[in-house]
Each structure stands twice: as C-alpha cells, then as structure tokens.
Amino acid sequence: MKWQDLTTRELEAIDRATPLFLSIGAVEQHGPHLPLATDSLIGAYFLEELDRKLGDKVLILPQVSVGCSHHHMDFSGTLSVSHAAFQAYVAAILHSALAHGFKNVVLFNSHAGNQAVANLIAEEVGSTHPGCRIVLAGWWLLVGPELRKLREGVVGLDSHAGDLETSIVLHAAPDAVREIVPGAPLCTHTFDWASGDLLKGERATLYRSMHERTCGSGVAGDPTLATAAKGEAITGYVIEALADIVTDLTGAE
Template sequence: MLPTGRSSSVAWATKTRREIRETGTDDGSLVVIPVGSIEQHGHHLPVATDTLLADAVSHLGAERANDVPLLVTPPIWSGFSPHHTSLGGTMTLELENLLALLENVADTALENGFDGVCFVNGHGGNASVIDNVVSTVGKSHPDVEVTGLTYFQLAGPFIDDIRESDVGGMAHGGEFETSLMLHLHPDLVTMADADAEYLDEPYERGTQDLLVGGTLSSYREFEEYSASGAIGDPSLASAAKGEELFDRLGDELADVLRSVSEQAR
C-alpha cells in the first residue's frame, strides 16, 4: 500500500531483492514498519483510516529523512480492536497473534542486514503491543536498534497551533483524523455523515483526547462512548488542516528516523 496519488522511493514492496539487501547493508540502515487497523470510524470515514494514515506518515517521514538508508514495509493492516467489533465493520487480531505477526515481520526484515527498525503505529489500541514488540524484538536482536511510536503523538508540540476543538474533539474520527483524511483521501470521506460527539471519559485520569493521555486504563465497548462510532468534532476538520498536520508530522518522524539511524550505527 502506497499513499494515494504518488509513488514512493522508499517502499520495500517496489524494490528488488538485490536493492533491499544493498540498503540493509548500508551503515545505519532502518526498516520502517507501519502498523494500522481495520476498524469502524463512524459513518464518514473508512475502516482502513488508521492503516492509511500510518502508512502515509511513514512514507513521508522516510522520504524526508533522505540522508538515511531505509525502506518502509507494506503496512500491517489489522490491529487489536476488540472494543470496536460490536459496531460492525471491524477485523481484529488476538493480542498474542498481533504480537507474533509484528515479531515475524521484523525478524525476517532484519535478516536483510538492517541495523535498526522502527514500528510506526496508527491505532491507539495497538500502543501497548508496540511497546511489547520493541522489547521482544530487541531481546532477540541485541545488536539492532529497535524502536516504536504512535505517529499522532508526534503532533503534541504543535497541535495547539492547528486545532480548534476543545479537549475531546480530537479523538476517534474527530478533527484530527478527519482533517488528515480530507487531505490525503478526500474521495473516502463523507462529511454529510460526520455524526460524532465529544469524548466523555468518566475517569478524570483516563484518556481525554487523541493527544491528551491519561494514567488510568479502562475497558468498555465503543458504543458506550458514541452511538455513531465516531468521537470528537469532525465538523471542524478541513483539508487545509490536514495538509499542515501531515507536513509537520512528516518532519517530526524524519527527525526521529535520523536519530534512530545515528544510534544504530
């Protein structure tokens, strides 16, 4: 999978085996693994939203880190999303199966000589799995720099320059994700059906927003938060905001990849 409307010079899937090995044997080489999900995002966004966005941000960040030898694998399209299944449209892996899948992809990619790996996650429900796979792959490959992040958390330093919604407006299918999708995949967005509500987390120490985390985790089915399956304020979304978010996220990820490459040398 490649970002719509453009090719990518860093896509693993477009390279020959010789090209992949040559990149892997360069000093400080990295393999970037986007991780998404197939889960409902309300009535206005496609179920592949998390996968499409993680993949696009991964390619942009990798292309901008053009001084680093790296390749971006095809995205892992299914994540851990049991809390979305009752609303329909969702496909989820069991936790242990997702962990094993990520380990297998990393293990075989690293056989091509890469010095480091970075998992770029696009789904909040995958975050704990990403933390775990960094540890398990790191333990199996002690000479490799193993890292992972959730891409939207990179927006923390600049999000207040862009957002208009109050806390709770940038959640699942809200201002943030809808803006990015309007920029990257406008043909897949149906704004007339953008029915959502602000996140109302009962725990004061729980997650309040896509970019406002909490110290307390809890579990509930998603319809307890939203009848439509979307949370936040998509009415404030725009392609212009999405373009700025995408541009700045690309710069942030490129900076991360350069740092990881330096550590991997």
C-alpha cells in the same frame, strides 16, 4: 524505497544502517464519514510522504493493515486479531527483517488500540537483537505539542474520527470522505481519571468499548471542525519528526 519492490540483489546492496519502517494500522469503523481503512490509510500515507522526501535513506516494509480492534466489534465492518496473534505476527516480520543485517527499525503506529501491544513487540524484538535500535512511534504522540496548537473544540474529546483524523483524510484522500455531520455527544459520565483523548492521556484506564464510549455514534470528537489545510499541516509535522528520527538513527552509527 519499498522493501517489496526491490529485487533480492538490490536489497542486498542497501546500507544496513538504513532505518526500516513498518506501519501498523487497523480496519475498523470510523463513523459514517470515514472509511474502515482510515487508520491504515493514514499510516501508509505518512510513510509514502516520508519515502518521497527521503528516498533511499529509508526502507519501507509492507504494511500490517489489520490490528487490534476488539473494542470496535459492535460496529459493522470492523476486522480485528487477538493481541497474541498480532504480537507474534509483527514480531516475526521484524525478526526476519533484522536477520538480514539491518540495525534500525521504526515501528510506526497509526491506531491507538495497537499501542500497548506494540510496546510489547518493541521490548521483545529489542531484547532479542541487542545490537539493534527498535523505535516505536505513534504519529499523534510524535507531534503532540504541534497538534495541541491546531486542535479546536473541547480538550479531552477528540480520540476517534474527530477533528484530527478527519483533517488528515481530507488532505490525503479527500474522495474517501463522505458527508460530515456533527458527532453525537460522548458518553462523558465517567470518572475524571478515566477521561482522555489522543492528546490528553488517561490517568488510569477504564475499559469501555467504542460503542459505549461514544453512545453508539462511533465518533469521539467533532469532525465538522476538520479541514484539509489542517491535515496538510499535520502531515508536515509528522514527516519532519520522522525525518529527525532517521537523522538521529543514521548519524549515531
């Protein structure tokens, strides 16, 4: 179910234990082959598929499509808001949704740059609504073990517009993918403790813009390894993991 598609009377009749899902994404460069909306496209697609699978067992809030992307501002087209503005806005949406009596919220993130501030949002909202369950789920973290089996290429080098993200878009919106060319080498001359990607976390964080991190290519990974079949498999893993969260949240009532 989509929150914005319901009438006020229809929404009033929904079981308040029904989990709410809020997708937070980004509008930022994704190399020469993927659209600016890639992160938001991926988040919206996964929740569309979850809605298709579970129907009235979930309630999808309107997506927050622009996120925290200051580290991409060297590239044309990137949109970004401050962490403070993002935290205030997303938290306000959740506060207002919970004011209607709902008890379970899943903050569903599809942009790694949102993850830190999303943790703050979960803490703020959770502490304000002690009778509610607030879940933060980044899609790549949710299915890490499964992704490690699918991923090809050099471990530690697939964090942006590479194999995994390109595979998902090839499956979800193939017409949105432009010509795929090999990405330029990463600027790998950094400290070992600061090296990581979507599936291999950095042991300590060293701030670098995406332009600096990718030698100006905007691509961290090898998109030529991507396939629609791989994207379909990733989608299945993510939807299964989200469905498990729904079962756990509703079964615990």
